[in-house]
Amino acid sequence: MNQFVPSEYCLKCRGCCRFRDQNSVWSPCLLDEEIVDFADNKEIPAVSVSLTKHLDLVSAPGEDGYLCPFLNPADNICKAYLQRPFECQLYPFLLNLRYNKVILTIDLNCPYAKEKMNTPEFKEYAVYLAEFLNSSAQMEILKGNPHVLQAYEEVKDIVELNFPDTSH
Ligand code: SF4
Numbered sequence: 071m072n073q074f075v076p077s078e079y080c081l082k083c084r085g086c087c088r089f090r091d092q093n094s095v096w097s098p099c100l101l102d103e104e105i106v107d108f109a110d111n112k113e114i115p116a117v118s119v120s121l122t123k124h125l126d127l128v129s130a131p132g133e134d135g136y137l138c139p140f141l142n143p144a145d146n147i148c149k150a151y152l153q154r155p156f157e158c159q160l161y162p163f164l165l166n167l168r169y170n171k172v173i174l175t176i177d178l179n180c181p182y183a184k185e186k187m188n189t190p191e192f193k194e195y196a197v198y199l200a201e202f203l204n205s206s207a208q209m210e211i212l213k214g215n216p217h218v219l220q221a222y223e224e225v226k227d228i229v230e231l232n233f234p235d236t237s238h
Pocket residue numbers: 086087098138139140141142147148149150151154155158
């Protein structure tokens with residue numbers, strides 16, 4: 071998946087990968103395939119996963135709230151960056167479940183997203199991302215992982231995705 075936010079911008083921002091609540095809906099929720107891959111992958115730190123398939127967050131000295139277990143808070147680097155979860159690759163975009171529809175939304179707490187929201191670059195990326203997510207390959211993955219479709223509040227809608235009605 072192509073990325074919208076440049077990585078050098080992310081490294082300077084301390085907003086991501088840190089969470090106010092231990093059971094935050096914003097913490098990375100893993101695809102079933104990722105849970106298997108992370109358990110088998112000896113190149114990344116071992117982590118535990120909750121019953122809701124979220125990474126179990128950790129606390130760290132000098133940090134408020136909770137951190138993703140893959141985050142190195144000293145340099146803001148993700149220790150699993152190349153294998154990071156689908157949700158992390160998607161962020162600041164989110165798959166928001168609302169009234170049984172799946173809406174591609176954006177979290178304007180991301181300062182880069184807020185700054186770029188009305189630019190042609192943003193619109194072009196949003197079109198690309200919606201097409202990517204609507205592809206049959208991605209839809210198959212999402213249909214197999216309905217738990218990653220979550221309800222987020224205070225996000226901005228971009229477009230409804232072609233996901234089948236989740237009430238059936
Ligand atoms: S997996 Fe990496 S990118 Fe995702 S929340 Fe954790 S530290 Fe951040």
